[in-house]
Amino acid sequence: MRVVADTQRCVGAGQCVLTDPTTFDQNDEDGTVVILRDEPQDPQTSARVREAVHLCPNQALSIVE
Amino acid sequence: MTSSMLPVVRTCPYQPPAEHVRLRESEPVARVTLPSGSSVWALSRLEDIRTMLTDPRFSSDRQHPGFPQFFSGQRPTGKFGRSLIGMDPPEHGPARRAVVGEFTVRRMAALRPRIQQIVDEHIDAMLAGPRPADLVQALSLPIPSLVICELLGVPYADHEFFQRYSGQLLSRTASTEQRTTAIVELRSYLQDLVARRQEAPGDDLISRQIAQATERGDRTADDVVNLGFLLLVAGHETTANMISLGVMTLLDHPAQLAAMVADQSITPLAVEELLRYFTIAEFATSRVAKENIEIGGVLIRAGEGVIALGTAANRDPAAFVNGDDLDLSRGARHHVAFGFGAHQCLGQNLARMELQIVFDTLFRRIPGLRLAGSVDALPFKDDAVVYGLYDLPVTWDAPAE
Ligand code: HEM
Ligand code: SF4
Numbered sequence: 001m002r003v004v005a006d007t008q009r010c011v012g013a014g015q016c017v018l019t020d021p022t023t024f025d026q027n028d029e030d031g032t033v034v035i036l037r038d039e040p041q042d043p044q045t046s047a048r049v050r051e052a053v054h055l056c057p058n059q060a061l062s063i064v065e
Numbered sequence: 066m067t068s069s070m071l072p073v074v075r076t077c078p079y080q081p082p083a084e085h086v087r088l089r090e091s092e093p094v095a096r097v098t099l100p101s102g103s104s105v106w107a108l109s110r111l112e113d114i115r116t117m118l119t120d121p122r123f124s125s126d127r128q129h130p131g132f133p134q135f136f137s138g139q140r141p142t143g144k145f146g147r148s149l150i151g152m153d154p155p156e157h158g159p160a161r162r163a164v165v166g167e168f169t170v171r172r173m174a175a176l177r178p179r180i181q182q183i184v185d186e187h188i189d190a191m192l193a194g195p196r197p198a199d200l201v202q203a204l205s206l207p208i209p210s211l212v213i214c215e216l217l218g219v220p221y222a223d224h225e226f227f228q229r230y231s232g233q234l235l236s237r238t239a240s241t242e243q244r245t246t247a248i249v250e251l252r253s254y255l256q257d258l259v260a261r262r263q264e265a266p267g268d269d270l271i272s273r274q275i276a277q278a279t280e281r282g283d284r285t286a287d288d289v290v291n292l293g294f295l296l297l298v299a300g301h302e303t304t305a306n307m308i309s310l311g312v313m314t315l316l317d318h319p320a321q322l323a324a325m326v327a328d329q330s331i332t333p334l335a336v337e338e339l340l341r342y343f344t345i346a347e348f349a350t351s352r353v354a355k356e357n358i359e360i361g362g363v364l365i366r367a368g369e370g371v372i373a374l375g376t377a378a379n380r381d382p383a384a385f386v387n388g389d390d391l392d393l394s395r396g397a398r399h400h401v402a403f404g405f406g407a408h409q410c411l412g413q414n415l416a417r418m419e420l421q422i423v424f425d426t427l428f429r430r431i432p433g434l435r436l437a438g439s440v441d442a443l444p445f446k447d448d449a450v451v452y453g454l455y456d457l458p459v460t461w462d463a464p465a466e
Contacts, residue, residue: 008158012165013409015398021170028172031165055398057409059119 002039002064003049007032009060016056020048033060071097071107073135074447078440079314079342079391081376085109089377094363097372101137105351105370106363109377111384111401113361114350117371118406123352125408127151133351133370135450147288148295150349150408157407163277163284164292165411167216167270173414176215180419183211184426192430197437197460201309204423205457206232209304212419213297218269219258226254235302237455255293259286270296300412303346306446306453307416308423311339313443313457314391315424316436321393326428334396336420341400342391345452347375350404375401433462 003023012031016024023045025034040046053061072084080086088095089109097107108114117123126132128151149160166172184204191203210231211224219227233239234247259271263286266272271293278284315322315335325331350373354365365371379400380388403410410416428434437458444455 011158011161011407011409012169013403013411014168014170014414015409017170018398018414026169026171027166028169029166030162031167031169032162057119057405058407 001046001049003035003053004038004062004064005033005035006060006062009058011058011060013057016052016061019052019055020045023049024052069095069097071099073100075376075445075452078310078443078445080389081344081374081380085374085377086380088374089381094361094365099133099135099372101134103134103370105133105372106360106365107372107374108360109374109381110361111378111381111399114373114375114378114401115405117352117360117373118350118401118404118408120358121154121407122354122356122358123371124153124355125151125157125352126153129353131353131368131370133348133353133372135348148291149411150295150299154407159283161407161411164270164274167273168411168414170414173418176212176415177418177422179215180208180212180422181426183208183215184422185430188427188430192461192464196463197458200312200457200459201305201454202456204312204427205305205308205454206235206301208308208423209301209419210297212304212415213300216270216415217255217258217293217296218262218267218271223254223258227251230254231297231301234298235305251297252290252294255290256286259289259293296412299410300415302451302453304412304416304419306345306451307339307343307420309454309457310343310345310452311336311420311424312427312459313436313440313454314339314342315428316434316459317440318391318393321391322428325393325424326432329425331394332421332425333417335393335424336417337398337400338391338393338395339420340402341379341385341395341397343452344375344379344400344402346402346404346450347373348450350375350401373401431461434459435461 010032014026016033017026023037025036027034040049053063072082075082088107093110093113095107096104098104108117152160187204187208191198207228210228214224214227230247230250233243262272262275274289278289325335352371354367354369356367358365385397403413437460446453446455
């Protein structure tokens with residue numbers, strides 16, 4: 001699986017960073033999401049990434065299988 | 066369709082109003098009448114609320130005649146100015162991105178040492194004073210207000226002024242006139258601060274907003290004043306009320322408190338659970354429909370107001386296992402205590418950190434802290450838009466000499 005971000009939809013709430021800081025970061029300039037690594041390397045990370053997709057308040061994250 | 070009067074009062078401080086729960090179980094999209102007399106739709110299931118708050122056809126325009134009004138006379142008169150919280154797309158996105166960089170998880174972590182210092186100083190002062198103490202005055206109100214001073218770059222010499230008027234704005238005993246004075250004083254203070262930072266920029270949010278607005282030419286000095294005022298209004302009372310309710314709840318659940326004190330990795334989970342459990346600002350997540358929209362099989366017509374009963378939704382059995390139980394290690398973050406969608410709380414990671422620092426520091430520094438009365442006797446803000454406590458008397462053991 002792979003996670004993709006739509007930075008136009010991102011509202012910088014940081015829920016993704018709280019959920020998995022190894023996958024997500026935020027741009028210092030406008031707070032939008034930065035994907036550090038788009039393919040989770042292990043099942044725990046995959047689960048956290050799915051959780052982040054669910055928590056994102058503005059549907060800015062999605063998963064491509 | 067009948068329209069029931071929606072009682073907003075919580076009969077038990079730990080439970081949502083009973084009618085909210087009844088609606089969630091039997092009429093999840095219901096027509097209700099608010100204390101102001103206006104009729105609106107009330108949503109009470111988590112999924113419906115998430116759907117509504119992510120649909121741009123529901124507007125946040127608080128000046129719209131159909132926007133839900135809880136108490137009569139509540140409609141903003143315009144003295145708050147145009148601000149982020151009332152904007153819709155396409156205006157909202159760029160305005161939010163212009164400031165959200167100030168609130169990233171990393172930026173907030175950088176504020177931690179300074180917030181720790183503010184918390185320690187206020188605990189010192191409380192310990193040096195008489196017992197019992199009112200925790201609301203000693204900690205809940207001053208800490209978030211000083212943190213906002215820090216964020217905005219209010220100079221130390223002006224803290225007392227800022228604290229006095231932000232306190233007066235929230236005081237239960239202040240008259241309408243005194244509240245208006247507080248608004249006028251704070252706004253003119255912010256205007257003055259913006260003017261000073263235009264001359265001599267510092268390392269703070271206001272200065273960076275001015276620089277950015279000048280560079281892009283898309284905002285005026287007045288917009289920066291409005292933003293500063295919004296941050297104060299949105300971030301002061303909410304955080305203060307969560308500090309008070311959180312301390313009360315932790316002291317009233319000693320076994321769970323002991324587990325949290327023994328393992329600080331529980332504190333962030335406990336903060337999340339307390340946010341979910343109380344959902345103090347459910348009335349902030351109201352909207353007005355711009356078009357005819359179907360939600361949960363019910364047609365909401367253009368111009369009709371909608372409220373989201375977050376207290377009920379945050380215990381929705383479809384989303385939370387045993388949602389009525391307080392479980393400090395639950396750590397569920399899919400609640401809507403900070404809202405959902407494009408307006409989800411801008412200050413959420415600041416609020417989380419303030420609450421974590423207060424809880425971690427307070428119970429570690431004062432292990433004998435206890436309520437100076439029973440929970441039932443406390444003055445809850447049943448009559449206010451944001452739920453909380455007016456005072457919270459606490460006491461502790463005298464230090465061994
Ligand atoms: C525990 C404390 C807090 C709670 C429960 C809370 C709750 C909320 C809620 C429910 C919303 C959504 C409103 C809507 O959907 O229209 C919101 C928005 C907002 N909050 Fe908070 N808040 C808290 C603390 C803070 C702090 C500390 C700040 C800033 C210093 C802040 C600034 C804002 C702003 C600026 C918005 C509007 C964002 C936008 O419209 O894009 N809040 N808050
Ligand atoms: S959770 Fe969603 S909106 Fe928030 S920063 Fe991450 S991608 Fe952006």
